[in-house]
Amino acid sequence: MKFRAKxxxxxxxxxxxxxxxxxxxxxxxxTLRISPDKLNFILSxxxxxxxxSMWCELEQENFFSEFQxxxxxxxxxxxxxxLTAENLSRALKTAQNAKALKIKLTNKHFPCLTVSVDLxxxxxxxxxxxxxxxxxxxxxxxxxxxxxxxxxDFDVSIYLPVLKTMKSVVEKMKNISSYLIIEANxxxxxxxxxxxxxxxxxxxxxxxxxxxLASGSASQGRNPEQMAEVRxxxxxxxxxxxxxxxxPTKALCNIVNNKIVHFDLLHEDVSLQYFIPALx
Amino acid sequence: MKCLVTGGxxxxxxxxxHSLSRIGDELYLEPLEDGLSLRTVNSSRSAxxxxxxxxxxxxxxxxxxxxxxxxxxxxxxxxFLSVFRSLALLEKTVEKCYISLNGRSSRLVVQLHCKYGxxxxxxxxxxxxxxxxxxxxxxxxxxxxxxxxxxxxxxxLPFPPALAEVTLGVSHGRRVILRSYQxxxxxxxxxxxxxxxxxxxxxFQQLQAQExxxxxxxxxxxxxxxxxxxxxxxxxxxxxxxPGRPAIFTIEDSLLDGHFVLATLSEPDLQSQDLxxxxxxxxxxxLQAHSTPNLDDFTNDDIDSYMIAMETTLAxxxxxxxxxxxxxxxxxxxxxxxxxSEDDEAEPSTVPGTPPPKKFRSLFFGSILAPVHSPQAPSxxxxxxxxxxx
Numbered sequence: 001m002k003f004r005a006k007x008x009x010x011x012x013x014x015x016x017x018x019x020x021x022x023x024x025x026x027x028x029x030x031t032l033r034i035s036p037d038k039l040n041f042i043l044s045x046x047x048x049x050x051x052x053s054m055w056c057e058l059e060q061e062n063f064f065s066e067f068q069x070x071x072x073x074x075x076x077x078x079x080x081x082x083l084t085a086e087n088l089s090r091a092l093k094t095a096q097n098a099k100a101l102k103i104k105l106t107n108k109h110f111p112c113l114t115v116s117v118d119l120x121x122x123x124x125x126x127x128x129x130x131x132x133x134x135x136x137x138x139x140x141x142x143x144x145x146x147x148x149x150x151x152x153d154f155d156v157s158i159y160l161p162v163l164k165t166m167k168s169v170v171e172k173m174k175n176i177s178s179y180l181i182i183e184a185n186x187x188x189x190x191x192x193x194x195x196x197x198x199x200x201x202x203x204x205x206x207x208x209x210x211x212x213l214a215s216g217s218a219s220q221g222r223n224p225e226q227m228a229e230v231r232x233x234x235x236x237x238x239x240x241x242x243x244x245x246x247x248p249t250k251a252l253c254n255i256v257n258n259k260i261v262h263f264d265l266l267h268e269d270v271s272l273q274y275f276i277p278a279l280x
Numbered sequence: 281m282k283c284l285v286t287g288g289x290x291x292x293x294x295x296x297x298h299s300l301s302r303i304g305d306e307l308y309l310e311p312l313e314d315g316l317s318l319r320t321v322n323s324s325r326s327a328x329x330x331x332x333x334x335x336x337x338x339x340x341x342x343x344x345x346x347x348x349x350x351x352x353x354x355x356x357x358x359x360f361l362s363v364f365r366s367l368a369l370l371e372k373t374v375e376k377c378y379i380s381l382n383g384r385s386s387r388l389v390v391q392l393h394c395k396y397g398x399x400x401x402x403x404x405x406x407x408x409x410x411x412x413x414x415x416x417x418x419x420x421x422x423x424x425x426x427x428x429x430x431x432x433x434x435x436x437l438p439f440p441p442a443l444a445e446v447t448l449g450v451s452h453g454r455r456v457i458l459r460s461y462q463x464x465x466x467x468x469x470x471x472x473x474x475x476x477x478x479x480x481x482x483x484f485q486q487l488q489a490q491e492x493x494x495x496x497x498x499x500x501x502x503x504x505x506x507x508x509x510x511x512x513x514x515x516x517x518x519x520x521x522x523p524g525r526p527a528i529f530t531i532e533d534s535l536l537d538g539h540f541v542l543a544t545l546s547e548p549d550l551q552s553q554d555l556x557x558x559x560x561x562x563x564x565x566x567l568q569a570h571s572t573p574n575l576d577d578f579t580n581d582d583i584d585s586y587m588i589a590m591e592t593t594l595a596x597x598x599x600x601x602x603x604x605x606x607x608x609x610x611x612x613x614x615x616x617x618x619x620x621s622e623d624d625e626a627e628p629s630t631v632p633g634t635p636p637p638k639k640f641r642s643l644f645f646g647s648i649l650a651p652v653h654s655p656q657a658p659s660x661x662x663x664x665x666x667x668x669x670x
Contacts, residue, residue: 090440091473094475125483127478130478131476132476
């Protein structure tokens with residue numbers, strides 16, 4: 001098992017740093033899957049995490065100037081490791097205005113993902129920061145739990161409003177209730193709703209548009225006025241929204257009535273899927 | 281005592297108080313002939329800090345009025361810090377700062393003369409106290425590093441704020457290494473990230489240490505002095521010896537000097553071994569016979585009486601005569617002599633089987649404490665008892 005990669009371009013480095021910051025906001029520990037042309041940050045559906053799962057995918061060649069990897073075997077040319085997302089984000093934070101950044105798998109007393117940063121210093125002398133992020137290598141037999149989640153057959157698919165607006169709404173709602181109902185229909189309407197004994201608050205978004213590719217069989221022949229809804233943990237939604245520092249190029253929300261809400265975002269060349277299960 | 285600080289120096293004074301406040305809860309203020317000294321020591325007595333502002337630093341400086349014993353006092357750090365709390369505000373509004381200490385009124389008076397004729401007068405109550413003086417001597421430390429504070433400030437930047445200790449050493453290629461120190465635990469299921477900063481020799485103004493040497497000390501206090509030195513744009517010297525001996529951090533300028541003395545971890549721990557394993561193996565640093573496990577037991581009065589802050593009473597001048605308790609650098613070098621001294625040959629290493637001496641040794645014992653301390657029964661007895669019961 002070998003992995004070694006290098007980022008030499010500042011733009012790529014900043015982009016990669018932004019992604020790792022986003023991941024750190026979404027997950028405490030996550031799985032990093034390394035394959036010859038892709039990197040994935042994965043949070044799998046664990047009940048302890050409230051059943052939330054995440055799948056983030058990026059093409060390695062858009063980021064790395066050098067990329068070498070050797071998986072477990074020729075047929076399974078992949079590496080799965082578990083790490084604390086915050087460690088990666090903290091390590092990359094020190095890489096601002098760095099000349100170059102190298103990431104590799106090492107085994108220094110314990111298995112690590114070593115991030116070493118070649119810093120620019122006042123004088124021309126070299127200054128290097130190395131971060132050894134402890135990791136757990138995930139054995140082959142557990143890989144099956146970490147595969148790309150299948151997008152469920154949704155009832156309604158809708159474009160999301162500006163995430164910042166949504167975030168400020170949800171932030172306020174969090175103070176009143178710990179559960180939030182998200183509902184949408186095929187007419188481009190999306191509502192965020194909280195209900196308590198004392199108060200019921202709904203925020204309506206209109207004319208959000210329907211993605212052309214939305215051809216879930218469950219939505220065929222559905223009354224466009226009829227709402228599909230899920231009741232979710234408001235904290236999970238807020239966590240997802242807070243992780244989005246830049247508005248994505250594309251933001252979709254798919255709802256399976258009373259089952260799950262699926263968010264599908266595209267940031268330039270990075271895709272993020274986020275699943276929040278409905279609470280009974 | 282009366283003194284007057286003006287202009288930018290008010291902020292310098294404020295900055296110094298801020299950096300002292302990272303260490304101790306009490307501030308010892310002592311007007312001396314060669315300047316005003318501000319000192320503090322932390323509660324576990326493993327860190328000591330001292331600033332001396334030369335008379336030239338002040339617009340006016342008078343250590344003592346005629347026929348008056350120089351007063352020295354101890355005040356709560358919190359209350360003194362509150363006077364200088366906002367450095368930005370100090371810089372913007374305060375024109376003059378007038379500090380006076382009057383034994384008769386038992387008040388330390390700090391007057392801030394601000395813009396538009398506003399005056400803020402702080403009357404701080406104080407306690408009479410003895411002189412706080414740690415025994416240390418930078419000259420006795422064989423290893424010295426000196427670099428602009430900015431270089432060192434940038435070097436500690438990648439370390440997380442919560443990190444307690446950092447290992448400083450010289451690695452192969454004479455590169456200076458700073459590494460986050462992690463305590464080695466038996467059940468290390470959750471490991472923390474290890475960060476290491478490596479700086480080329482060129483960035484240092486002085487690097488007098490051979491490859492392989494390393495010490496571990498507290499980062500928080502170091503950061504405190506660094507932030508002061510950075511704002512004053514000074515160079516910082518680090519004097520250190522073998523692990524377990526205090527490391528001395530100094531800054532100097534024509535108007536002031538600052539000394540921070542921090543305990544270092546006494547065990548040649550895994551981290552510093554790591555550092556040295558990358559290069560020609562260094563000889564094991566001699567272990568101190570008196571680094572017994574109960575050394576950091578500060579509840580013990582016997583130890584307390586030998587504690588760093590050798591406080592000499594105002595009344596009993598006699599106690600000053602004790603060489604090790606002297607106020608100014610004592611005649612006896614406190615950090616005992618260099619590696620080749622007889623001391624090292626005479627002291628046996630720690631007996632195998634004793635519980636690992638952990639954590640910082642208290643500072644400034646140097647060789648003074650050794651004879652007194654060593655007869656103490658080590659704690660294995662206790663360990664056996666509890667094992668028998670369990």
